[in-house]
Amino acid sequence: MKQKTVIANAHVVSPGVDILNATVEISGGRITKVSKKPAPKKGWDTFVDVKGALVVPGFIDVHTHGALDRDVCDEDHSDSIETLAKAKLAEGCTSFLPTTLTMGHKTLVKAAEHCALYAENPRYSKALGLHLEGPYINPKCLGAQNPAFVRKPDIREVLEIAKIFPVLQVSYAPEMEGGAKFAADCVKRGIVPSCGHTGAKFAEFMPAYEKGLRHMTHFCNQMTPLHHREIGMVGAGFLIPDLDTEVICDKIHLCPDMLRLVFARRPLEHIQMITDSLRCSHLPDGFEFELGGIPVKLQGGEARLVNGGNLAGSTLWMNQGLKNIRDVTGLPLKDIVRVTAWNQAIGMGLGDQLGKVEKGFVADLAVLDPKSFKVRAVFVNGEQREF
Numbered sequence: 001m002k003q004k005t006v007i008a009n010a011h012v013v014s015p016g017v018d019i020l021n022a023t024v025e026i027s028g029g030r031i032t033k034v035s036k037k038p039a040p041k042k043g044w045d046t047f048v049d050v051k052g053a054l055v056v057p058g059f060i061d062v063h064t065h066g067a068l069d070r071d072v073c074d075e076d077h078s079d080s081i082e083t084l085a086k087a088k089l090a091e092g093c094t095s096f097l098p099t100t101l102t103m104g105h106k107t108l109v110k111a112a113e114h115c116a117l118y119a120e121n122p123r124y125s126k127a128l129g130l131h132l133e134g135p136y137i138n139p140k141c142l143g144a145q146n147p148a149f150v151r152k153p154d155i156r157e158v159l160e161i162a163k164i165f166p167v168l169q170v171s172y173a174p175e176m177e178g179g180a181k182f183a184a185d186c187v188k189r190g191i192v193p194s195c196g197h198t199g200a201k202f203a204e205f206m207p208a209y210e211k212g213l214r215h216m217t218h219f220c221n222q223m224t225p226l227h228h229r230e231i232g233m234v235g236a237g238f239l240i241p242d243l244d245t246e247v248i249c250d251k252i253h254l255c256p257d258m259l260r261l262v263f264a265r266r267p268l269e270h271i272q273m274i275t276d277s278l279r280c281s282h283l284p285d286g287f288e289f290e291l292g293g294i295p296v297k298l299q300g301g302e303a304r305l306v307n308g309g310n311l312a313g314s315t316l317w318m319n320q321g322l323k324n325i326r327d328v329t330g331l332p333l334k335d336i337v338r339v340t341a342w343n344q345a346i347g348m349g350l351g352d353q354l355g356k357v358e359k360g361f362v363a364d365l366a367v368l369d370p371k372s373f374k375v376r377a378v379f380v381n382g383e384q385r386e387f
């Protein structure tokens with residue numbers, strides 16, 4: 001028997017859809033009906049009255065390194081992925097890509113093993129696949145990545161890791177030797193190549209674009225800025241509409257005016273909100289830790305390198321990011337909810353499965369307080385999961 005769930009009194013907001021007092025019906029983990037009709041009196045196993053709360057597509061974070069003092073690259077903590085999955089669930093994330101740092105091969109293999117271990121019994125948010133951030137980056141655009149582990153693009157290494165756990169995205173610098181071919185090699189295997197930690201000039205980027213690269217890792221951060229005689233990677237992001245640009249919407253990595261500019265000038269269907277969260281995420285201020293061997297301190301909500309002060313990643317929660325975008329841009333929620341889930345799903349070839357509160361889609365839902373956007377409940381595959 002398929003488990004039937006009814007969610008009543010929902011304010012459903014999904015790409016292009018905004019329905020007050022809606023009823024969402026779920027059967028066998030999928031949404032079977034979204035309507036304005038009152039909830040059926042019987043015929044269900046679970047009935048949840050959300051009392052006017054927002055019901056949005058469960059968030060998908062394609063770029064997250066850690067939370068609660070755990071990092072995807074922790075070799076000694078086999079619970080690192082489960083801990084991150086639990087933290088992600090608390091943000092309303094129903095799927096995420098555990099994201100590695102620029103590290104040695106053995107560490108990356110270990111990370112993949114830990115992902116595979118969690119996938120045996122995924123009790124919280126779903127780990128869809130790995131996002132390798134580096135190690136194939138430009139040593140001049142490290143941000144908080146460790147230069148000791150930087151190396152040239154190597155598809156064989158990616159495929160070796162992918163045998164242990166699927167690799168869905170690789171962030172790398174396309175100007176590195178073999179960078180354009182690497183994009184083609186990734187695309188051929190259904191892996192999203194993404195330019196990041198890159199010092200490429202516009203012309204240096206284009207060969208990889210021509211080979212199918214359509215994704216930018218944390219747009220504006222650790223890439224060549226816009227200049228009127230060399231538009232760089234930031235210029236590429238504004239000039240080329242079909243580049244999926246990751247944006248850290250914490251109002252720190254991009255100031256509110258830059259967020260406004262990005263949302264005003266880039267097509268909404270090609271923006272993907274990410275957290276780029278670190279192990280200090282979900283932890284109090286003052287927390288000190290190492291990131292790939294580099295000391296970092298969390299202060300005033302900003303995670304910065306102890307030496308030099310570079311931003312190291314964020315402590316952003318996905319639900320807060322959605323609120324930030326709404327507050328900063330003033331755009332309708334039904335337009336911007338696509339940047340927190342559906343765009344990511346489309347990018348991974350899952351656009352007909354994930355990212356919408358619509359009939360036929362997987363019932364991955366976040367229930368949010370309509371004012372604070374605080375997460376009240378999360379449904380994964382139609383089942384309410386505790387965090």
Ligand SMILES: [Zn+2]
Binds near residue numbers: 065
């Ligand atoms: Zn990152």
